[in-house]
Amino acid sequence: VSAAPRVEILAKSGINEIPTEYVRPESERLDLGDAFEEVKKAAEGPQIPLVDLEGLDSPDEEVRRACVEEVRKAATEWGVMHIVNHGLPLELIEQLRKVGREFFDLPIEQKEQYANDQSSGKIQGYGSKLANNASGQLEWEDYFFHLIFPDDKIDISIWPKQPTDYIEVTKKFGRQLRAVVTKMLEVLSLGLGLEEGKLHRELGGMEDLLLQLKINYYPICPQPDLALGVEAHTDISALSFILHNMVPGLQVYYGGRWITAKCVPDSIIMHVGDCLEILSNGQYKSILHRGLVNKEKVRVSWAVFCEPPKDKIVLKPLEELVADGTPAKFPPRTFEQHIQHKLFRKTRGAFKTPN
Ligand code: AKG
Numbered sequence: 570v571s572a573a574p575r576v577e578i579l580a581k582s583g584i585n586e587i588p589t590e591y592v593r594p595e596s597e598r599l600d601l602g603d604a605f606e607e608v609k610k611a612a613e614g615p616q617i618p619l620v621d622l623e624g625l626d627s628p629d630e631e632v633r634r635a636c637v638e639e640v641r642k643a644a645t646e647w648g649v650m651h652i653v654n655h656g657l658p659l660e661l662i663e664q665l666r667k668v669g670r671e672f673f674d675l676p677i678e679q680k681e682q683y684a685n686d687q688s689s690g691k692i693q694g695y696g697s698k699l700a701n702n703a704s705g706q707l708e709w710e711d712y713f714f715h716l717i718f719p720d721d722k723i724d725i726s727i728w729p730k731q732p733t734d735y736i737e738v739t740k741k742f743g744r745q746l747r748a749v750v751t752k753m754l755e756v757l758s759l760g761l762g763l764e765e766g767k768l769h770r771e772l773g774g775m776e777d778l779l780l781q782l783k784i785n786y787y788p789i790c791p792q793p794d795l796a797l798g799v800e801a802h803t804d805i806s807a808l809s810f811i812l813h814n815m816v817p818g819l820q821v822y823y824g825g826r827w828i829t830a831k832c833v834p835d836s837i838i839m840h841v842g843d844c845l846e847i848l849s850n851g852q853y854k855s856i857l858h859r860g861l862v863n864k865e866k867v868r869v870s871w872a873v874f875c876e877p878p879k880d881k882i883v884l885k886p887l888e889e890l891v892a893d894g895t896p897a898k899f900p901p902r903t904f905e906q907h908i909q910h911k912l913f914r915k916t917r918g919a920f921k922t923p924n
Contacts, residue, residue: 645852
């Protein structure tokens, strides 16, 4: 496996046609196009639900209950939602966008100092997808991947040193998002009729649930109707959160077609991942999604994957949700076994390191 080419270099080289490794096969071309055009088309059809979480803080129990019900419904029908009034300070989100963008605006040589080495298992750092699958397909993006929570497990030495406030801002973001994670797991527990601390505990709690950040950098693409920034996948995480620079690109597979997500100001996108689908015995859905690119604007997204520990916990449908009429839909597996199972099952496309 050779070193992955940086898509940023390719994009800046002035090519009008993308190399064949980036051209997706016919089977992936449904609703594939320039993200700006696809988001316009999507305006007519069904939309990813928007959930306002303000009600969770209401003194009125009925209001709180209605809010839990909205989250439950969105997680059940879609497995993805835009959340607003999530509790993350908007100013902090702006700062996160700024430091991430500033890192990617550095010269390539400087970013290369942080290059990861997937073949030797060093997955954290600056990277691009390796063509390690049979078809040799590549994705139109570069990324930066690292753990952001808990503090005692992070390795600051591999985090960007430029811009100088990257570490402070990103650490702060990790801690604040961690509080949102707990809150959402509580709401999702209540939505399943469980005690509110249940899902959080089952996933490892404050000590063991890990937050991994992947900053996706999608350069401008001369042929966005042929390429994908991120190929279709469901997240292996329990929950994932996505922020972006207000350039469209996310598509989710719903009702037999690809729905392009609108850019909703001040919102965070929250995905149910495979682990939560398993624990909920399929009540909450881990939705297939992918990333489009476009001809006009660089897109940057910040995806945070909340993952249970690799081997400590056996993930299986919760007893409370299994009965005679509703047998367990998933066999017991550790997180690591789930990853291996997915790798094995996948007939095309490569293992995508971070999710
Ligand atoms: C991923 O990084 O796995 C994603 O799905 C990113 C989606 C996005 O950029 O909106």
